Amino acid sequence: MVLAETELSTIDDVDAHANVDEVLAAPVPDGVWISRFEAADLHERADAVDPGLPLAGMTFAVKDNIDVAGLPTTAGCADFAYRPERNAPVVQRLVDAGAIVIGKTNLDQFATGLTGARSPYGAPESVFGGGLISGGSSSGSAVAVANGSVHFSLGTDTAGSGRVPAALNGIIGIKPTRGLLSTLGVVPACRSLDCVSIFAREPSLADRVMRAARGFVPEDPWSRRAPGEARQIRRPRIGVAEGLDFFGDSGQEKAYARFAGDVTVDAGPLLEAGDLLYRGPWVAERLADLGEFLATHPESVLPVTRRVLETGLGYTAADAFRGRHRLQELRAAADRMWERIDVLVLPTIGTTFTHTEIAGDPIGRNLILGRYTQFANLLDMAAVTVPNGFTADGRPASLTLFGPAFSDDMLMTQARSLYETAADGAGMTIAVVG
Amino acid sequence: MVLAETELSTIDDVDAHANVDEVLAAPVPDGVWISRFEAADLHERADAVDPGLPLAGMTFAVKDNIDVAGLPTTAGCADFAYRPERNAPVVQRLVDAGAIVIGKTNLDQFATGLTGARSPYGAPESVFGGGLISGGSSSGSAVAVANGSVHFSLGTDTAGSGRVPAALNGIIGIKPTRGLLSTLGVVPACRSLDCVSIFAREPSLADRVMRAARGFVPEDPWSRRAPGEARQIRRPRIGVAEGLDFFGDSGQEKAYARFAGDVTVDAGPLLEAGDLLYRGPWVAERLADLGEFLATHPESVLPVTRRVLETGLGYTAADAFRGRHRLQELRAAADRMWERIDVLVLPTIGTTFTHTEIAGDPIGRNLILGRYTQFANLLDMAAVTVPNGFTADGRPASLTLFGPAFSDDMLMTQARSLYETAADGAGMTIAVVG
Numbered sequence: 001m002v003l004a005e006t007e008l009s010t011i012d013d014v015d016a017h018a019n020v021d022e023v024l025a026a027p028v029p030d031g032v033w034i035s036r037f038e039a040a041d042l043h044e045r046a047d048a049v050d051p052g053l054p055l056a057g058m059t060f061a062v063k064d065n066i067d068v069a070g071l072p073t074t075a076g077c078a079d080f081a082y083r084p085e086r087n088a089p090v091v092q093r094l095v096d097a098g099a100i101v102i103g104k105t106n107l108d109q110f111a112t113g114l115t116g117a118r119s120p121y122g123a124p125e126s127v128f129g130g131g132l133i134s135g136g137s138s139s140g141s142a143v144a145v146a147n148g149s150v151h152f153s154l155g156t157d158t159a160g161s162g163r164v165p166a167a168l169n170g171i172i173g174i175k176p177t178r179g180l181l182s183t184l185g186v187v188p189a190c191r192s193l194d195c196v197s198i199f200a201r202e203p204s205l206a207d208r209v210m211r212a213a214r215g216f217v218p219e220d221p222w223s224r225r226a227p228g229e230a231r232q233i234r235r236p237r238i239g240v241a242e243g244l245d246f247f248g249d250s251g252q253e254k255a256y257a258r259f260a261g262d263v264t265v266d267a268g269p270l271l272e273a274g275d276l277l278y279r280g281p282w283v284a285e286r287l288a289d290l291g292e293f294l295a296t297h298p299e300s301v302l303p304v305t306r307r308v309l310e311t312g313l314g315y316t317a318a319d320a321f322r323g324r325h326r327l328q329e330l331r332a333a334a335d336r337m338w339e340r341i342d343v344l345v346l347p348t349i350g351t352t353f354t355h356t357e358i359a360g361d362p363i364g365r366n367l368i369l370g371r372y373t374q375f376a377n378l379l380d381m382a383a384v385t386v387p388n389g390f391t392a393d394g395r396p397a398s399l400t401l402f403g404p405a406f407s408d409d410m411l412m413t414q415a416r417s418l419y420e421t422a423a424d425g426a427g428m429t430i431a432v433v434g
Numbered sequence: 435m436v437l438a439e440t441e442l443s444t445i446d447d448v449d450a451h452a453n454v455d456e457v458l459a460a461p462v463p464d465g466v467w468i469s470r471f472e473a474a475d476l477h478e479r480a481d482a483v484d485p486g487l488p489l490a491g492m493t494f495a496v497k498d499n500i501d502v503a504g505l506p507t508t509a510g511c512a513d514f515a516y517r518p519e520r521n522a523p524v525v526q527r528l529v530d531a532g533a534i535v536i537g538k539t540n541l542d543q544f545a546t547g548l549t550g551a552r553s554p555y556g557a558p559e560s561v562f563g564g565g566l567i568s569g570g571s572s573s574g575s576a577v578a579v580a581n582g583s584v585h586f587s588l589g590t591d592t593a594g595s596g597r598v599p600a601a602l603n604g605i606i607g608i609k610p611t612r613g614l615l616s617t618l619g620v621v622p623a624c625r626s627l628d629c630v631s632i633f634a635r636e637p638s639l640a641d642r643v644m645r646a647a648r649g650f651v652p653e654d655p656w657s658r659r660a661p662g663e664a665r666q667i668r669r670p671r672i673g674v675a676e677g678l679d680f681f682g683d684s685g686q687e688k689a690y691a692r693f694a695g696d697v698t699v700d701a702g703p704l705l706e707a708g709d710l711l712y713r714g715p716w717v718a719e720r721l722a723d724l725g726e727f728l729a730t731h732p733e734s735v736l737p738v739t740r741r742v743l744e745t746g747l748g749y750t751a752a753d754a755f756r757g758r759h760r761l762q763e764l765r766a767a768a769d770r771m772w773e774r775i776d777v778l779v780l781p782t783i784g785t786t787f788t789h790t791e792i793a794g795d796p797i798g799r800n801l802i803l804g805r806y807t808q809f810a811n812l813l814d815m816a817a818v819t820v821p822n823g824f825t826a827d828g829r830p831a832s833l834t835l836f837g838p839a840f841s842d843d844m845l846m847t848q849a850r851s852l853y854e855t856a857a858d859g860a861g862m863t864i865a866v867v868g
Contacts, residue, residue, distance in 0.1 A: 191759050221766035284751030288759060291752050317718030317749030318725050325625050325722060332655035 015058030016046035022070030031122025053098030067185035076109035097212035105140025135165030160373025162197025166400035167348035168416025171383035179224030182217035195316035239341035249351035251391030269333035274375035284312035450480035450491030465556025470537030487532030488618025501619035509541035513734035522619025531646035539574025569599030596631025601782035601832035607819035613658030616651035673775035683785035684739025703767035708809035718746035
């Protein structure tokens with residue numbers, strides 16, 4: 001925690017204009033940015049920053065499915081693009097907290113995909129190189145943070161789009177409780193599941209951004225008020241799962257095995273819930289908003305994205321309700337799990353892929369990437385992704401901490417502790433609060 | 435409240451065998467009961483009653499879509515019938531509280547309908563006669579209470595099936611918050627909306643039954659825990675609506691106008707939410723469970739019921755999600771309404787119908803009956819229906835009190851006050867608690 005505090009105070013001392021110059025001087029890797037403000041405009045924004053604000057002068061990037069006034073929102077599809085009149089409330093809250101928005105970042109088209117390979121604006125590589133995918137769909141936002149271009153960034157996370165690229169770039173990814181950060185002004189993927197997510201290089205800043213970004217927005221029907229008192233847990237009971245599939249990746253398997261939990265839980269109901277998303281009726285939720293565009297502009301959409309979205313046409317309303325009923329049973333199973341443990345720790349992804357591997361099986365390998373992320377929003381969980389060192393062959397490993405809805409602050413405390421232990425290179429443990 | 439207490443202590447003094455004999459001696463109007471236990475069996479149950487229990491020796495009827503061990507569950511369809519091995523948990527809780535289940539009552543087939551005219555087991559008449567429908571779908575349970583055969587009864591209420599027959603028979607109908615009474619062992623209509631409801635002749639007993647019947651059931655994925663502290667409200671702000679449609683029924687319009695609220699609210703978003711049920715994708719939710727039976731046994735289902743259910747085949751999964759998204763906006767509007775008022779009071783039904791009138795337009799007039807009831811479960815409201823005197827031509831009038839989820843106890847306090855004022859023949863007012 002000392003480390004984090006030090007880093008933050010360093011950031012606070014830097015002036016806004018220097019930060020802007022740093023972004024402008026930073027290398028611009030292929031496929032990370034879709035649009036950025038001009039230098040003059042950025043310096044004008046830096047002028048306006050009140051140094052007393054909690055995020056004063058910090059720079060941030062915004063995934064290009066979230067509205068920023070003055071830049072188009074493309075959602076990764078040029079023919080879909082529109083020019084929003086105002087910032088999404090979540091962006092405005094960060095600007096009001098003193099942060100400077102630099103521009104819009106690349107994503108898997110319509111936030112559909114976990115690879116970073118499904119965009120007409122290029123396919124970013126992980127900061128760790130070697131042809132490794134950046135992960136997606138918040139590909140550009142993750143890389144822009146990991147390579148040091150900006151202090152933090154916003155992504156979205158419906159099925160894992162905030163967690164998977166955090167894992168592949170060795171940074172922190174917060175997937176907040178649904179509705180805690182407003183999704184107004186965000187291009188819907190699955191409206192009932194969509195979340196705005198946060199990327200930062202270390203947990204303390206991620207937490208500070210989270211506190212500035214969250215808040216009830218009355219005009220947003222999906223916005224939720226957090227219950228008054230957050231549960232403080234002195235000795236959280238940590239759950240881990242056995243028998244997970246690492247798809248033959250012994251490096252990732254070993255990285256997960258380094259983490260010791262208190263209780264072993266059955267991940268079966270979680271994984272079944274996750275399957276409702278792309279192998280079940282929830283894929284049709286994407287058509288509720290995108291269906292008309294897809295029908296009228298089939299050639300504007302990437303073939304792989306179209307193929308995924310069109311599977312939603314095969315489901316009836318009765319199928320959707322049947323899926324909803326099964327989900328309720330799985331939610332009840334998850335609720336029973338929260339009676340035994342406070343935090344569940346899983347690998348963020350079971351294995352990693354290169355761009356070449358994804359090209360070989362773009363849909364099947366995407367499903368593999370989502371295996372341990374896609375259930376979270378269906379089961380109303382909060383999640384934080386934390387780096388977990390490296391495999392012997394140098395690929396990033398990562399853990400995701402899950403808790404029930406509105407456990408965000410408790411999870412963040414545990415994530416900080418895990419991050420500091422990992423940074424020390426020691427074995428993984430979880431903090432005892434208080 | 436004095437009236438209610440007196441009635442209850444009278445009931446307490448009566449012995450269980452006398453109660454059973456009274457039920458056996460009571461007239462059995464056409465179409466009220468589907469099956470009953472034998473006299474010997476009932477007296478055996480009376481023997482077993484512990485006189486110290488809260489509902490000791492009271493008799494009750496159960497709508498025939500709720501499981502009672504020893505009697506078939508028909509849901510109003512002989513070919514669908516099955517013999518349950520155990521009581522539904524909600525029935526068992528009442529038995530455990532000392533009550534004696536007499537038998538199973540008629541209903542609109544598959545609880546689909548608000549008239550009481552859609553059953554192969556007959557079409558009960560309202561206790562007020564004149565060819566007036568009993569209302570449905572909990573037709574038999576309402577009439578069995580209203581005519582004094584049993585002390586109380588269970589119905590179900592997805593779209594108004596507990597409130598509409600209460601209105602047409604001049605009794606109390608509680609439509610609890612979803613999940614407060616378990617729906618395990620209930621034939622699903624719309625699983626995500628189904629509620630078990632309670633009928634009694636006066637509010638005090640209805641409340642006592644409610645307290646015995648409710649409780650979290652871990653095996654029921656739809657069961658909900660009530661939040662710890664119920665909100666006590668000293669001076670509830672009462673909302674009423676203007677410009678409601680009474681479908682030309684000036685008698686019902688005048689009856690509603692006798693009630694004075696504090697604040698006038700816009701019922702528009704509520705009515706729009708209600709339309710999602712039968713004129714929108716939620717009708718397909720009924721097919722999630724019934725679809726297979728309907729497809730394999732089309733001739734076993736009443737033509738009118740089949741016609742209603744089959745409209746669900748016309749909706750896609752994307753339609754279902756689009757409906758869900760619109761509902762979220764309407765829920766937000768309802769939440770804003772609860773910031774201005776504590777209780778909303780509406781007419782339970784805008785007008786009444788005879789069986790002849792229903793036969794003339796069975797689907798259109800059913801929709802009219804549901805106008806002011808069908809939004810409640812979609813918008814997660816609790817409701818209590820209370821008699822409101824009579825029209826000049828002698829038809830029953832009634833009011834329904836609505837509150838947000840888990841306001842059940844507060845609503846019941848207001849319902850008692852309203853009932854007593856109505857019983858005194860004076861103008862309608864709402865109690866000041868405390």
